Amino acid sequence: MKKTLSFITFLFLLFSAARSQQLTVTGVVTDEHGAGLPGVNIVEKGTTNGSTTDVEGNYSLTVKNSSSTIQFSFVGYLDDEIQVGDLTRIDVKMVEDLMRLDDVVVVGYGTAKKSDLTGAIASVKPKDLNASGISNAAQMLQGRVTGLYINSHNQNPGATPDFVLRGASSFQTGEAGQPLIVIDGFPMENTASINTINPNDIEQIDVLKDASATAIYGSRGANGVIIITTKQGNQKGLQVDYSTRLFTQTQARRIDVMNGGEYARFYYDLAHDPNLQVGTWGPENGYPHHFTAWDTLDNTDWQNEVLNTNNYSQEHNLSLSGVREGVKYRAAANYYDAKGIIAPTAYTRLNALARLDYEFRKFSFNLDFNFTNELKNNTSNSYERAVGFSPSTSVYDANGDLSPHAFESIRSWFYNPLFPGEAEEAFQEINTTRIAAGMSYEILPGLRASVKGGFNQINEESFYQRFEPFYDSQTETEAYISAYSNRQLYGDAFLNYTKQFGNHKILVMAGGTYQNYRRRGLWSSAMDFPYVNLGYYNIDAGLLEREMGSSWNEKRQVSGLARINYDYKNKYLVTVNYRLDGATVFGDNSKWGHFPSFGVAYRIDQEDFFRDGVPFLTALKLKAGYGIAGNANIPSFRTQNLIDFNPVHEGNGVTNGILWVSPVTREGDSQRTTYLPNPDLHWETTYTFNSGFEVGNEKFYTEINYYHTNHDQLILDRQVPAETGFNYITLNKGAMTNQGVEAKIDFFLDFLNHELKWRPGIIFSYNKNIITDLDDDQILGFAVWIDRTLYGYAGIKQEGYPLNAVWGYDFTGIWQADETEEASVYGAEPGDPKFADIHGIDEDGNITEGPDGQITEEDKMFLGDANPEFTAGITNQLNYKNWELSFFWEGVFNKTVVNASKATLVYPSYNYGTNKMRLALDRWTATNPSDEVPSLTKSIPENLILSDWVVEDASFIRLRDISLTYKLNFKEDAKIKNLHIYASVSNLWTYTKYTGINPDVWGVDDMEIDDNNDANDDMLPFARSYTIGLKASF
Amino acid sequence: MKKILVISAIATFFMMYSCDEVLKEDVYGQISNEEFWQTEADAVAGIKSAYAETRGGWQGLSVWQFVVEDLGTDIGTGGYFSTYDYSNYTNWSGTNPDFPGWGIWPAFWQSINYANTILDRVPGMEIDEAVKNRILGEAHGIRAMVYFHLVNWFGGVPEITTTTEIPLELPRQTVESNYTLIEADLKIAIDNLPSKSELINLGEADYGRLSKQAVQSLLARVYLQLGRWSECSELCESVINSGQYSLETDYLNMFSFAKEGYNNSEVIWVLPFIAGSSPTVDGLVLQVYCYRAPEKSDFDNYYDWSGDIRSTTSFYESFESGDLRREGLFRSSDGTTDPIMLLKYPADPATDGRYSGNDYPFIRYADILLMKAEALTQLDDPENAVNEINKVRARAGLAGINAADFDKESLLHHILQERRWEFYFEGHAKRDMVRLDPEGMLEHIKAQSSDWETYGAERYLLLPLPTGALAANPGLEQNPGF
Secondary structure, X not given: OHHHHHHHHHHHHHHHHHOOOOEEEEEEEEOOOOOEOOOOEEEEOOOOOEEEOOOOOEEEEEEOOXXXXXXXXXXXXXXXXXXXOOOOEOOEEOOEOOOOOOOEEEOOOOEEEHHHOOOOEEEEOHHHOOOOOOOOHHHHHOOOOOOEEEEOOOOOOOOOOEEEEOOOOOOOOHHHHOOEEEEOOEEOOOHHHHHHOOHHHEEEEEEEOOHHHHHHHHHHOXXXXXXXXXXXXXXXXXXXXXXXXXXXXXXXXXXXXXXXXXHHHHHHHHHOOOOOOOOOOOHHHOOOOOOOOOOOOOOOOHHHHOEOOOOEEEEEEEEEEEEEOOEEEEEEEEEEEEEOOEOOOEEEEEEEEEEEEEEEOOEEEEEEEEEEEEEEEOOOOOHHHHHHOOOOOOOEOOOOOEOOOOOOOOOOOOOOOOHHHHHEEEEEEEEEEEEEEEEEEEEEOOEEEEEEEEEEEEEEEEEEEEOOOOOOOOOOOEEEEEEEEEEEEEEEEEEEEEEXXXXXXXXXXXXXXXXXXXXXXXXEEEEOOOOOOOHHHOHHHOOEEEEEEEEEEEEEEEEEEEEEEEEEOOOEEEEEEEEEEEEOOOOHHHOEEEEEXXXXXXXXXXXXXXXXXXOOOOXXXXXXXXXXXXXXXXXOOOOOOEEEEOOEEEOOEEEOOEEOOOOOOOOOOOOOOOEEOOOOOOOEEEEEEEXXXXXXXXXXXEEEEEEEEEEEXXXXXXXXXXHHOOOEEEEEEEEEEEEEEEEEEEEOEEEXXXXXEEOXXXXXXXXXXXXXXXXXXXXXXXEEEEOOEEEEEEEEEOOOOOOOEEEEEOXXXXXXXXXXXXXXXOOOOOOXXXXXXXXXXXXXXXEEEOOOOOOOHHHOEEEEEOOOOEEEEEEEXXXXXXXXXXXXXXXXXXXXXXXXXXXXXXXXXXXXXXOOEHHHHHOOEOOEOOOOOXXXXXXXXXXXXXXXXXXXXXXXXEEEEEEEEEEEEOOOOOOOOEEEEEEEEEEEEEEEOOOOOOOOOOEEOOOEXXXXXXXXXXXXXXXXXXXXXXXXXX | OHHHHHHHHHHXXXXXXXXXXXXXXXXXXXXXXXXXXXXXXXXXXXXXXHHHHHHOOOOOHHHHHHHHHHOOOOOOEEOEEOOEEOHHHHOOOOOOXXXXXXXXXXXXXXHHHHHHHHHHHHHHOOOOHHHHHHHHHHHHHHHHHHHHHHHHHHOOOOOOOOOOOOOOOOOOOOHHHHHHHHHHHHHHHHHHOOOHHHHHHOOHHHOOOOOHHHHHHHHHHHHHHHOOHHHHHHHHHHHHHOOOOOOOOOOHHHHOHHHOOOXXXXXXXXXXXXXXXXXXXXXXXXXXXXXXXXXXXXXXXXXXXXXXXXXXXXXXXXXXXXXXXXXXXXXXXOOOOOOEEEOOOOOOOOOOOOXXXXXXXXXXXHHHHHHHHHHHHHOOOHHHHHHHHHHHHHHOOOOOOOHHHOOHHHHHHHHHHHHHHHHOOOOOHHHHHHHHOHHHHHHHHHHHXXXXXHHOHHHHHOOOOOHHHHHHOOOOOOOOOO
């Protein structure tokens, strides 16, 4: 064979020399296993001269001369280039692009090939994942994007996810620290919009992480940008896809509370403890009940009783996609009906989408339509109440009614946990309509103009009514209604210019955008309805406390932006971005912000010396970037000194009154948190340096990034002394850094002659967050509230420590009987908690070393960071014949949580008479010298709730998802093209030392969800879900 | 190509030009503080709002008067319902009471901020000088009144007298310094406020606003507290000599709805309330605690918290026999230790006890008489002192007392008793007791407290500063013992 080949080559050489150097090259293009590849594009480099391979992969191409280079390209395979030289036969084995270097990445106002990126951008394509258990777009990113941590403490179906991208980025909580969500080029107002996109409609999600990438989003780029792109119409013919899944949930973790007998005994003993100093309880006041026998009591497992008995959820998707007369179309509908693990929590979503794309001569048009209807049941879920309700109470009494608390008659607000389900109705309905249209026109070759515009209308309606009082002193029926309308307008216009000359390629983009956001609302409430059927149906029938209100608020932003990409020989890549932003929320003196950035990359793999010298690697790229992005996400009116109006009464009537509580955003909430106006308020600025490299071959691909982010002029709400008449001031202050390393390694391993494919992927992120400057000030965080009492702040934000630092006392045990004297120094008695007395304070206010006989602020120590230091994910996909097994591990490490509910679930002084954790049984008594649990005969000591007795490490590892799929593929002309059937389990196994209900909580765990989005305040227990589903294409 | 560039250049220029307008933050439903203070009506709306803020429902003066003062002695007890828990306060034990944090501190300082805003903004307004001076006088009066309560309940507090350029670290000032401010404020108020007769002529809408006599009485109260007896006595004298006040003949009827308004000859300053539940017309919260006694059908529909705050058997039994004032209390037959219900403020038929329309008498003529009596006793003029006391006793249906039966100490002690009987649940009790019988006050604390031996009973003479306030203002120091 070899001989023949050399002979033929020899002949060709002779022949070509004779024919004025023109050469014809032939060959066969195969895949890595030797099978011929049909349809491969073959082009003589720098010309339009080209050809394609036939069914067997054979080709033939005549080129100019021996110095010509032939390029081979094929979708899904790495491009290859070969210089003809002496060869007349060139056989090419193409390498599958497992690294996806040719994939298109959305970079914001444009796209780029992954291999050309200069910034840190992660892409996730749903079709590459086994997305079996996924109900929103955020879940696709969880554990798959380096540097991104999405905590899932809010397990309400339909809950808005909480993102932390490359560490804590803002002093502000809530939306202000969240990344910008962009859906098909439309920047959304908040992250809740991620629920208005059906995961099945998503083509890909790109996460822009560093400022060299996000600066193009200017004042909204500081927390990162998540760009969601929906699927376009199918290029071929009509395709119909249908998928469905059914799932159910079980409680994956429980709180270990006492049973009926233990509970009764515990309170009996406590009431007879001579040291009991809690309220007026004790035998003389009728506490507790006189139990005659401990073991004949009812023993109700309330955590089980409140579980949703109808806990079956379902989802259906149907989509049509195709092309007709040049119009690419896709329409899809989604129905998602999810039940929470605790009744009556529920969420249904109905989503419909249509997308049209059309190209006509030099024009192209597109039209997007998206409608989402969401219905959330917001009735109190009662889980926390169930944990604390007396186990010695039966569910129903002799009459078949829900039992009252068997133990507590006077404090009747300990109502039966199942009662809210009977006594109240609460729901929220959100309708979101998004329509966007765009067109572009090619003015000259390489120069394209485009315009795009759209609106997003979100209508939120909430309804609440109570038919019966929850407890005796709550006498009336009650109803509340509210309607908020949010309208977002968006428009942009751009010019794009592309030019290639020789080895230089230039791409220029410039344009402007306009955004307008308006929120207005109406609300009303009333009490005491004469009939059950009135309530929110007829709120003006209420007799008492008739209240009403309205609000109106508008924000605008205008921007100009430009980008230049320069590419030399495909080896050296440079990107320069610039954005100018103006926004209404900022003070008059600082309306404009400038956000430049640049990035460079060097594709060493394009160098000949690399190809020759390092044949075992196919990709190697170095990149670095620096950029400035901003954060403009602050509420309206913080810069203005405003007066609000509210009638007050005079002598005997009502007159105009004013409130100077401003600046205040008028919403239904009656809480009057007041802000000192700050006319100098301006952007928060983020400077990021990012560098990294990518390396890979057909067996692996890895990307490692290092970043260093300086957050400067942070916007923060600093508490001001209440003595000023205000609570906070929003100001720019201080600086903070986030430094970290992110690594991602994908392996492409084949066994058994390629029949068994194993695709493990590991991601790892490390982040260190430090406040570098705060003008020696301290800002308080993590307020620990129990009912109305503020127990203090577990978070102190100060220089040299992380933003979300948790501080507290060092709990060292319990004062024992033989330590009475030492204890009395601290005003304590045996049975009280003991804390390390580390520092004191002298007369001049200086901190002194060593004990001073008092536990003071100076004795608090740094206990950890509420944000995790490390996060990791391991994905695994194994394919064998028609089977696919995938599993996904997630790990979150060094994350500190203030488990405040530990104190309330152990101390009887909190809601005396409620059930407590079994841990309380080990309480200190003269005969049980516990070193873990205090005597519990007193109120919760403030120092204890601010100590490491409650502050815990909430690191965890969990098997987040495991699923098994059977894939059936049929012939092209069959009625069904393919059919996938799968079963999966999420949260099958979790390892953590955290004692609370869900290790994935953040900050203070008081078993409540603190984000303001959900009326449903109680946390749901950590759930495990079981899913079966199928997908079919027709 | 050129055309496009020109068009884009023009468009960009236009965009930048119009941006100033586009980027102006629109305000809907509110108005800028800079633009607001223009007309007389604006200034009047301001001062009326300051009054409303001061008396306001759950956070104003009326509720904390009776909680801190009356529940602080054996006149009142109880107070445990839902989330409003005063038991830590009435028991004087354990965890610090939470109401100073969510109730008193933020609301009282907001009241001061209201007064300060008026004192900052109104002087520059081009309005009628008489109206302006009156409003400024009222703002000084309101500010003094709020500071008086703060210094009494918490000890020396920071002094804030403006709304601009306030530092974010505000140290506590001494009690003396606080009183200097209060005295100066009240003197300005006295010089600028109309007398009662002038106030009446201004119409019903001004009912509840401060008169010259009201601020004189407040200053008398301040002087009494400071032990400046002769100045106190002189001020009482001038209120008496104004001739505009007299004792009502019927003690209980004085608190009835029929006696609200200017036809009540005894009330010098009142916190007026209107029945209703809307946050704008906040009623007298105290009413929610009044008893729904089976024997008293007026209170049949009362809210469930009724009866949660009661008087005590010991106080009920302390009255002299025949004292008509005891009719404001009612001994129920519910078998508890302290079945003494409060009926002094009659049921408001318009409400279920919450947000009742009963007015809350802040200063009464009887207080002037008894303050004068106390000052005269301290100035060693028992004869005239007893003379004033007997006026109050006579109205209560009691025989007069005789100066000869008392020495100075016992007469002062009797004045304390008389004040308790006369003013129960009107927000005087603890202040009176600390002033006239500090030992008795400590005895009361020791009797209730389970931890006074650890922390000392003295610490309970003041309220603890709220945790949140200490955290927000590094200049504050906690009261000793807490």
